[in-house]
Amino acid sequence: MATSTYLSNPSVTINSVDLTDQCSSATITYMAESLESTAFGDTSRKFTSGLYNNEVTVTLYQSYAATETEATIYALVGTTTTLVLKPSSSAVSATNPSYTLTGAYLESHTPIAASLGELSTVSLTFKGGTLAKATS
Amino acid sequence: MAFKIASERLGVIGDVFDAEAAEADGVNVPALIAGGHLVEESKKKKTED
Numbered sequence: 001m002a003t004s005t006y007l008s009n010p011s012v013t014i015n016s017v018d019l020t021d022q023c024s025s026a027t028i029t030y031m032a033e034s035l036e037s038t039a040f041g042d043t044s045r046k047f048t049s050g051l052y053n054n055e056v057t058v059t060l061y062q063s064y065a066a067t068e069t070e071a072t073i074y075a076l077v078g079t080t081t082t083l084v085l086k087p088s089s090s091a092v093s094a095t096n097p098s099y100t101l102t103g104a105y106l107e108s109h110t111p112i113a114a115s116l117g118e119l120s121t122v123s124l125t126f127k128g129g130t131l132a133k134a135t136s
Numbered sequence: 137m138a139f140k141i142a143s144e145r146l147g148v149i150g151d152v153f154d155a156e157a158a159e160a161d162g163v164n165v166p167a168l169i170a171g172g173h174l175v176e177e178s179k180k181k182k183t184e185d
Contacts, residue, residue: 016163017145017173067143067172075167082162102162129162 011086012058017072024121025059026085028099030131054131056083056101062113062120069122076106083126094135104129138177139169146173 012023033050063069083101092098104126114120139153146168147153153174155165168174 015167016158017143017168017171019145067145071171072145072167072173075170076164079164079167080162081164081167 005087007087009089011084011089013084014058014072015076015081015083017067019058019060019069019072020089022060022063022069023058024061025057027057028085028101028131029055029057031055052131054101054104054127054129056085056104056126058124058126060122060124062122070111073106073109073122073124074111077109078106080105080129081126082129092134092136098134100132100134101126101129102132139165139174140177141173142175143171143173152177 010020010023010026011018012020012026031053033053034047035050036045037048038045060069060073064071080103083104084098085101086092086096086098088096090096105128106124106126109124110122112120113122137155139155141147141149141151141153143149153168155174158168159165165174169176
């Protein structure tokens with residue numbers, strides 16, 4: 001039976017700081033780079049796993065208030081940190097796994113990205129690092 | 137150096153923050169300090185008369 005998941009209350013923690021209520025989208029890309037290993041005699045291409053190249057992208061509402069988005073993110077540019085994301089804010093379980101990206105590098109941040117009549121948002125991409133999935 | 141939590145987004149305000157354990161987990165402690173989430177725990181003076 002087909003199922004769909006509607007994530008209305010996921011949990012997003014960046015550098016141990018809970019920014020769930022400032023977050024409107026989050027994507028984890030768990031990727032193992034493909035290395036071609038096709039050789040003479042093969043009739044179709046073959047690939048083997050190379051380096052893992054994980055990535056987390058999040059969209060946060062901008063806030064310049066104390067300990068909010070800007071204060072949390074600004075000092076992370078050019079450094080590595082840890083992110084923890086869960087489908088739901090409830091306890092970690094087999095049906096609510098926790099994904100932890102450790103050693104993720106933040107290359108850039110847009111402290112001001114504003115348009116007239118719209119809430120200001122920040123789009124961040126954390127690159128690299130090791131992804132671990134926990135179910136308990 | 138000991139730190140206390142100064143932001144509800146990080147934890148319970150006033151609780152001691154284990155910076156060494158956090159750094160071992162990949163947390164960027166200097167960024168937490170810069171963001172106002174942590175404050176250095178004030179050293180208590182011993183007064184013995």
